Amino acid sequence: MSKFVKNLISEQLRTHFDGVSDAFLVSFTGLNANTNARLRTQFAEKGVRMTVIKNSLARRAAEGMPLAPLFQNMTGSLAVCWGSTDIVGLAKELVKVMNDKQYAGFVIFAGIMGGEVLTAAQSVDVSKWPSREEQISLLVGQMIGVGSKLSGQLIGIGGALASQIKQIAEKESHTEVAA
Numbered sequence: 726m727s728k729f730v731k732n733l734i735s736e737q738l739r740t741h742f743d744g745v746s747d748a749f750l751v752s753f754t755g756l757n758a759n760t761n762a763r764l765r766t767q768f769a770e771k772g773v774r775m776t777v778i779k780n781s782l783a784r785r786a787a788e789g790m791p792l793a794p795l796f797q798n799m800t801g802s803l804a805v806c807w808g809s810t811d812i813v814g815l816a817k818e819l820v821k822v823m824n825d826k827q828y829a830g831f832v833i834f835a836g837i838m839g840g841e842v843l844t845a846a847q848s849v850d851v852s853k854w855p856s857r858e859e860q861i862s863l864l865v866g867q868m869i870g871v872g873s874k875l876s877g878q879l880i881g882i883g884g885a886l887a888s889q890i891k892q893i894a895e896k897e898s899h900t901e902v903a904a
Contacts, residue, residue, distance in 0.1 A: 731782060738778065738786035746791040747838050748807035749819055749848055750799060751775070755830030764828055771818050774808045795837040803834055812838050816852035 756764065768775055778786075780799045787793040795805075809815040816836070822828050836843035838851065855863065 731785070734782055735786040738776075738782065739790070741774075741776065742787060742790055742792055742807075745807045746840070747812040747815065747836075748792055748795060748805055749815065749836040750795060750803045750834040751806055751819065751831060752801065752803055752834050753828075753831045754802060756828065760828065764822065764831070767822070768806070768808075768818070771814075772808050772810065773806055773815060773818055775804050775806045777802070777804045791840055792837060794840065794842050795835060798835070811857040812836075813851060813854045813856045816848060816854075817856065820849055820852040 753761065753764070765775060780796070780803075783796045783799060783805065784793075787796050792805075806815065806819060809818060819833055823831050823833060825831075833845050833848045835845060836848040836851070843851065
């Protein structure tokens with residue numbers, strides 16, 4: 726491959742990786758063409774992108790980018806997966822595929838999250854975390870829970886105070902009527 730072609734490919738890869746800070750390296754050796762096409766279609770539906778890259782081109786394209794540490798120890802035939810809603814959603818999708826028997830041979834090799842390189846085991850652990858949507862719902866639930874508890878306590882105290890004032894007023898009106 727000529728230097729001109731390598732530079733073109735590297736620039737194209739740089740545009741693909743622009744703004745990407747979380748990704749995984751996967752191996753999918755042993756998948757036939759039909760299974761590979763089915764896998765890529767499944768990924769596309771989930772917003773996951775997968776690209777097979779020559780190791781030296783990946784290193785060249787990622788220089789100075791957040792993904793650069795991921796490609797330093799890249800050996801063998803690997804693909805880069807990125808996209809989805811967040812790193813946890815991406816990890817969950819990759820682990821789901823890795824555990825599916827029809828995609829035997831698909832294995833997570835490594836990952837990168839926030840500039841920190843993850844091992845295969847750490848990448849699987851990320852898939853067990855709550856996703857972005859789950860974290861938001863937990864946070865909103867906690868905020869609403871505190872607010873509803875506080876309003877309930879205020880209403881309870883206010884209701885008790887109003888009841889006591891009413892009882893005192895009724896008692897005074899009865900004593901005035903009797904007098």
